[in-house]
Amino acid sequence: xxxxxxxxxxxxxxxxxxxxxxxxxxxxxxITTAVMTLALEKLYDDYGLELGDEVVxxxxxxxxxxxxxxxxx
Numbered sequence: 001x002x003x004x005x006x007x008x009x010x011x012x013x014x015x016x017x018x019x020x021x022x023x024x025x026x027x028x029x030x031i032t033t034a035v036m037t038l039a040l041e042k043l044y045d046d047y048g049l050e051l052g053d054e055v056v057x058x059x060x061x062x063x064x065x066x067x068x069x070x071x072x073x
């Protein structure tokens with residue numbers, strides 16, 4: 001049975017799509033740049049930002065504890 005997972009490696013900073021076959025890693029593709037680009041495009045779209053606008057994100061310890069988004073236009 002083949003299983004695909006989306007994984008983040010905190011040590012390398014890479015986001016990868018991994019494919020496992022019978023529990024063993026079969027392939028791994030680095031998609032970090034694509035994911036970051038899409039996330040930033042969505043953030044800019046969601047907040048109606050233009051090129052040159054700044055976004056400051058303040059967080060405490062985990063993404064579940066984002067305490068402030070500051071948008072500068």
